[in-house]
Amino acid sequence: MDYGHALEFGAFITPAAATPEAPVLLSQVAEASGLDLVTFQDHPYQPAFLDTWTLMSFVAARTDSIRIAPNVLNVPLRPPAVVARAAASIDLLSGGRFDLALGAGGFWDAIEAMGGTRLTPGQAVTALEEAIDLIRELWRTDARGGVFTDGRYHRVHGAKRGPRPAHDIPIHIGAYKPRMLSLTGRKGDGWLPSLGYMQPGDLAKGNAAIDEAAESVGRDPREIRRLLNVGRLAADPQEFAERLAQLALEDGIGTFILAGDDPNLLQRFGEEVAPAVRELVASERGTRGVSAAPVRSSAALAARRDGIAYDDVPAGLRAIEPGDFDYGDVRATYMRGGAPGLVLQPASAEQVAAAIGFARGHPELPLSVRSGGHGISGRSTNDGGIVIDLRRLDEIEVLDVDRRLVRIGPGARWAQVAAVLGEHGWALTSGDYGGVGVGGLATAGGIGLLAREQGLTIDHLRAAEVVLADGSLVRTDAETHPDLFWAVRGAGANVGIVTTFEFEVDEIGQVGYAQLAFQVDDVAAFLEGYGRIVEASPRDLTMFLMTGGPRPGQPQVVQLYGVVDSDDPDTIIARLQPFAELAPLVQQSVQLTTYAQIMGNADLGPQHGAGEPHSRSGLIEHVTPAFAAAAARMLQSGAVPFFQLRAVGGAVADVAEDATAYAHRSASFSVTALGSHPDRLDAQWREVAPHVDGSYLSFDSSQRPERIAEAFPPATLARLRVVKAAYDPTSVFRDNFAVEPAAPAEVDAA
Numbered sequence: 001m002d003y004g005h006a007l008e009f010g011a012f013i014t015p016a017a018a019t020p021e022a023p024v025l026l027s028q029v030a031e032a033s034g035l036d037l038v039t040f041q042d043h044p045y046q047p048a049f050l051d052t053w054t055l056m057s058f059v060a061a062r063t064d065s066i067r068i069a070p071n072v073l074n075v076p077l078r079p080p081a082v083v084a085r086a087a088a089s090i091d092l093l094s095g096g097r098f099d100l101a102l103g104a105g106g107f108w109d110a111i112e113a114m115g116g117t118r119l120t121p122g123q124a125v126t127a128l129e130e131a132i133d134l135i136r137e138l139w140r141t142d143a144r145g146g147v148f149t150d151g152r153y154h155r156v157h158g159a160k161r162g163p164r165p166a167h168d169i170p171i172h173i174g175a176y177k178p179r180m181l182s183l184t185g186r187k188g189d190g191w192l193p194s195l196g197y198m199q200p201g202d203l204a205k206g207n208a209a210i211d212e213a214a215e216s217v218g219r220d221p222r223e224i225r226r227l228l229n230v231g232r233l234a235a236d237p238q239e240f241a242e243r244l245a246q247l248a249l250e251d252g253i254g255t256f257i258l259a260g261d262d263p264n265l266l267q268r269f270g271e272e273v274a275p276a277v278r279e280l281v282a283s284e285r286g287t288r289g290v291s292a293a294p295v296r297s298s299a300a301l302a303a304r305r306d307g308i309a310y311d312d313v314p315a316g317l318r319a320i321e322p323g324d325f326d327y328g329d330v331r332a333t334y335m336r337g338g339a340p341g342l343v344l345q346p347a348s349a350e351q352v353a354a355a356i357g358f359a360r361g362h363p364e365l366p367l368s369v370r371s372g373g374h375g376i377s378g379r380s381t382n383d384g385g386i387v388i389d390l391r392r393l394d395e396i397e398v399l400d401v402d403r404r405l406v407r408i409g410p411g412a413r414w415a416q417v418a419a420v421l422g423e424h425g426w427a428l429t430s431g432d433y434g435g436v437g438v439g440g441l442a443t444a445g446g447i448g449l450l451a452r453e454q455g456l457t458i459d460h461l462r463a464a465e466v467v468l469a470d471g472s473l474v475r476t477d478a479e480t481h482p483d484l485f486w487a488v489r490g491a492g493a494n495v496g497i498v499t500t501f502e503f504e505v506d507e508i509g510q511v512g513y514a515q516l517a518f519q520v521d522d523v524a525a526f527l528e529g530y531g532r533i534v535e536a537s538p539r540d541l542t543m544f545l546m547t548g549g550p551r552p553g554q555p556q557v558v559q560l561y562g563v564v565d566s567d568d569p570d571t572i573i574a575r576l577q578p579f580a581e582l583a584p585l586v587q588q589s590v591q592l593t594t595y596a597q598i599m600g601n602a603d604l605g606p607q608h609g610a611g612e613p614h615s616r617s618g619l620i621e622h623v624t625p626a627f628a629a630a631a632a633r634m635l636q637s638g639a640v641p642f643f644q645l646r647a648v649g650g651a652v653a654d655v656a657e658d659a660t661a662y663a664h665r666s667a668s669f670s671v672t673a674l675g676s677h678p679d680r681l682d683a684q685w686r687e688v689a690p691h692v693d694g695s696y697l698s699f700d701s702s703q704r705p706e707r708i709a710e711a712f713p714p715a716t717l718a719r720l721r722v723v724k725a726a727y728d729p730t731s732v733f734r735d736n737f738a739v740e741p742a743a744p745a746e747v748d749a750a
């Protein structure tokens with residue numbers, strides 16, 4: 001039986017304590033000889049041996065490419081929860097070069113002497129099975145809550161998950177007897193016996209037992225790699241290769257691990273025997289028509305969603321499916337839970353086009369476009385549909401130092417952008433959180449901490465490259481496809497996928513960053529005062545306001561945070577002083593720092609949002625007494641635990657209303673209210689709705705059609721619908737404030 005695994009070759013090295021450098025040097029020889037894997041036995045009760053974990057870590061640090069594994073790990077003396085962490089840690093530290101191989105135990109006297117618990121063979125198998133389940137569960141960092149298991153031999157009560165390994169660490173099992181073989185077939189990723197302990201025919205019998213057990217739980221037996229520890233089976237390399245080829249072709253062995261500590265032998269194994277075996281097996285497989293082992297497990301295939309032609313994903317395009325290891329880290333966004341059927345991660349504009357083409361073949365499925373995954377509007381994840389995830393398009397490149405022209409990919413985050421620009425003494429206003437992605441923000445507006453001085457982020461856009469619904473890649477700027485360029489700046493999600501943004505950015509020095517907290521008795525008066533002071537301030541000040549609902553028995557706390565673009569402490573204090581007169585300050589921090597530093601306090605790790613955000617947005621010209629009173633009443637209701645006013649105005653208003661698809665240029669403030677329940681939130685929002693005009697689409701999660709008219713005033717919407725008809729007539733892009741393409745007559749009339 002040949003399972004069709006790609007052949008691998010490894011070394012089985014004695015972890016001799018007497019010559020501690022020897023196993024390390026042998027590992028380096030193995031790596032230099034082209035071997036795939038270096039492994040070490042694990043007998044923690046044996047004083048003549050180095051501790052295997054410690055040795056493996058050391059070897060990982062002294063090698064670059066070879067994979068490392070225990071052969072096999074003594075589970076009775078290694079608590080599985082700790083094994084999970086240790087394995088994930090070495091995998092992370094080695095760049096995904098760790099394989100785990102586990103054994104049920106043996107040498108019980110020695111184990112007991114070391115403080116372990118003596119088990120019968122049957123108990124040891126059960127204990128190992130519990131250990132495997134527990135280790136895998138602890139690696140599931142996308143799952144919520146701690147891990148609880150009440151096994152017979154291994155119990156954990158709320159163990160925290162993680163760290164997440166760098167790759168899907170396979171778990172091989174050292175097995176000989178029926179119960180262990182059954183466990184290998186049901187739960188193992190590989191079978192790892194030693195040929196020296198086997199009788200003729202044992203490999204075939206073991207394979208049959210594993211295959212039967214695998215099939216009994218719906219697995220494809222080819223999911224289980226067959227590894228084998230071997231000695232030097234023949235002195236002559238060619239004869240050795242023929243013996244191994246026979247084991248591959250007849251007994252399905254995919255990984256040969258040579259036991260021995262002779263560097264010359266290891267070198268010949270890697271340089272002569274391994275290539276000869278590969279050649280012999282490849283030629284015979286060709287003749288026999290052996291198909292390659294499946295890339296995805298039966299469990300992964302079973303997790304596929306209906307209606308997606310998974311096998312038709314364009315070649316070379318990275319695709320993550322629900323059953324894949326990486327899925328847990330790409331399914332959700334910062335604010336939302338999701339369960340997409342397929343996540344495509346293009347690495348170039350051409351691949352974005354291929355991904356759009358694939359999505360066009362599934363018109364009935366939701367299509368989400370994701371850059372940084374911080375969307376509040378926009379469904380950058382979905383349930384059962386396709387996500388085009390642009391995180392790999394994250395380059396940040398300076399194009400022209402004199403013009404301060406930079407090219408930025410949509411997958412970059414604003415913290416990263418700020419850091420790169422900061423090296424040149426530059427900054428581009430973005431938002432107030434560095435984790436937000438470039439793609440979503442720079443296609444909607446970008447209300448950032450330098451807004452009053454620099455305008456919106458889109459106001460700095462000089463050109464963009466966009467993949468359109470038909471898959472064509474176009475460059476757009478003020479002269480080329482000006483209508484598209486207009487739409488990209490405020491309604492970009494409607495017209496295509498932006499793969500490159502070119503921004504002209506500003507110089508900046510050190511700035512003052514203020515975080516002030518006030519105890520507020522009269523919220524309405526405070527809001528009004530904040531608005532008045534901001535509007536009266538020079539443009540070097542951009543200040544945002546944040547507060548929540550009432551807390552029983554506690555005073556209302558309102559926070560202000562923002563930037564004064566000045567490196568002069570006196571100027572900074574002068575700008576902030578008027579706010580200090582609004583209410584008693586309960587906390588204050590004012591730092592002379594850099595814009596990059598302010599944006600740097602962001603978590604750029606995997607996002608595991610759950611549920612659905614409920615957010616409403618409005619824009620106002622001034623914080624009028626009527627608005628302030630309505631907002632205070634809304635806050636008093638308790639339905640809005642998060643409320644924000646952001647300063648816009650200043651340079652934002654310098655841009656003509658019809659210059660970009662973001663049209664609300666006369667607004668001086670953006671208003672955002674987040675609630676936990678959409679109906680309650682909407683009911684309370686009605687308090688402020690009469691006092692706001694328009695909305696900033698990035699802050700509104702509502703999908704009701706009337707939101708479109710709020711985000712885009714009539715003239716803007718009419719123009720946008722014409723542009724939509726030209727560039728996305730069949731509404732391929734519809735996840736974010738989707739406008740209806742104009743009808744032909746409307747296009748003619750435009």
Ligand SMILES: Cc1cc2nc3c(=O)[nH]c(=O)nc-3n(C[C@H](O)[C@H](O)[C@H](O)COP(=O)(O)OP(=O)(O)OC[C@H]3O[C@@H](n4cnc5c(N)ncnc54)[C@H](O)[C@@H]3O)c2cc1C
Nearest residue numbers: 371372373374375378380431432437439440447493498736
């Ligand atoms: C914590 C937090 C803080 C925020 N602070 C600010 C702020 O200070 N100022 C501000 O203006 N906004 C802010 N936002 C809102 C933010 O601008 C939007 O949510 C924005 O869409 C996020 O961009 P993203 O790439 O991370 O989002 P994603 O979730 O990846 O994308 C959101 C939507 O944008 C569209 N989109 C994404 N990439 C592209 C692309 N390359 N081409 C075309 N369309 C695309 C899609 O419709 C997608 O559904 C904040 C959001 C959060 C969660």
